[in-house]
Amino acid sequence: MEGGEAKGRRRGGLTVFSQEYYAVCAFGGMLSAGTTHLAVTPLDVLKVNMQVNPVKYNSIFSGLNILVKEQGLSFLWRGWSGKLFGYGVQGGCKFGLYEYFKKMYTDLMIVHNQTMIFFISSASAQILADIALCPFEAVKVRVQTQPHFARGLFDGIPRLYAYEGLSGFYKGLGPLWARNLPFSMLMFSTFEHSVDLLYRKIIQKKREECSRAQQLGITCIAGYTSGAIGTIISTPADNIIASLYNKKAHNVLQAVKSIGFPKLFTRSLPVRIALVGPVVTLQWFFYDSIKLLTGL
Template sequence: MAFSDGSRRQSVIPSFVYSTAATSSVFEKLLPRSTISPMNPVFPNDGSPSSSSFLVQAPSEPSKKIEMYSPAFYAACTAGGILSCGLTHMAVTPLDLVKCNMQIDPSKYKSITSGFGVLLKEQGLRGFFRGWVPTLLGYSAQGAGKFGFYEFFKKYYSDIAGPEYAAKYKTLIYLAGSASAEVIADVALCPFEAVKVRVQTQPGFARGLSDGFPKFVKSEGALGLYKGIVPLWGRQIPYTMMKFASFETIVELIYKHAIPTPKDQCSKSLQLGVSFAGGYIAGVFCAVVSHPADNLVSFLNNSKGATVGDAVKKLGLWGLFTRGLPLRIVMIGTLTGAQWGIYDAFKVFVGLPTTGGVTPVVATAPSVAPELAKLSN
């Protein structure tokens, strides 16, 4: 990794994966300039063909790849985060809708199947996608901050630690980087999440974001949009820390123990398959860790003036940890796997490597004491 003092330090991530140096053409040097090839004449400055010199021209270079940790790199990661989070959360809106209603009104929405039945009977098929606009916009904004700032903070903390400690404590760097990113991302998400929950759990409140947002502000005030920011952080920060740290660890283990071929020699389709598998497994852990806070967010945004104590009293500790959990495991596992798949697919599309891999062993400088002892003798 590059440091401000200009010294070259080894990255936690394999440097050869991220190499963007253009390969010089050696074929022009090997081919004699007098090679007769009527298909590739070399034209002098006046535009007329030369009768004494012909050269086989090298194929055109591919388009320049994005330089790692450049502004274009972070912009690409931000765009990938927008696509991965916004589209996937919008796609699972029906599951999220049933889950939120199970958390708010368990007597009416007793199970997953009965919950879908109640929604279908009362609101029809269109009811399954109620609140999709604030979901799309809110989680697009969150994804931009989550993935873009994660890449930034991961490098920032690795640079502070230095190559040896960054490799040794890489999991701590993943955790710190993802937590820092999520704090910022949730500030963007919170207003949309507040409106989404109210629209989804209170029939008749509003049709969507356009009428729900001003109605919410009129009822709760502008600061009411951030009433759930603390429980949202309580849900999302542990979720994201688990999401990124476990994903990086799982992907590293897959490449180290399950795939005999080094990552840089694997096909892009295989690498994307590893990203999806690692993301799905990580999503299961994410759902379990963040579920109590998810129940709190739904409860607080649904009830005016409600407090965390009210939620604990009504739901109980057991209900706080288990209500709606099976559905959320299915939803978050699929969601997280799809997010990592889309994110890495976008990175591949713009010429970047997929996320994660086997961390190289950082070579330490050999001790010079024995050599100095020999010279002194």
């Protein structure tokens, strides 16, 4: 586990746990999260509309067909700036701070329970990352589901502020934490344990003894596994967020009542699995690629 390494150890010209080390991790997280979320913007547009209007958009293929037919092909890329910049900022905070908190909690804890360290490190990082993401997410959801609201971030941010004030940007922060905290905790923990298991039981080699291709292959397998598990857990909160931001409900309890408790777990789940699984896999692939290229 990286958190247990001696402070000051150098890798590829960088001192582990130095400011430069955390900067590389943050940059890797920002680049990997921003670009991968940008790439799947059409699926995200469909997902949000399925959550807001499940009767009209009741499946992946018919939903895409309706959106393209009624709004045009370019509509599938609405909200791209919120995806790129919002999730770029979130990814930089999430991955960079995760590495920082993992080292900090490892030093603080007398008994080193790896799963507990993974949980509290990812939760601490995610809380701060979501505060950074929330304004971008608030504008993005409105842009994707309300065609006349705004074209993107630059006109959407001042318009949202004019309509709802500062509180409009953070209306969904609680549900965002409810979605992303369990997702992040399971994602990081599942990824770390999956990587360890694959090296010990499947490859039966130490990471340093494997080629870069083998290391990145392990990353992809563990990344997809962690993304799929996190998606199932976080779907109810994701549906609530879409309902709140589109004024289908004024509070969480009203959103749960209008959606229906069973549908909280099933609405948009197939498209979320199709969306989140590859995104998380690519995020880990790009993130670990950057760490490999910099000698980490």
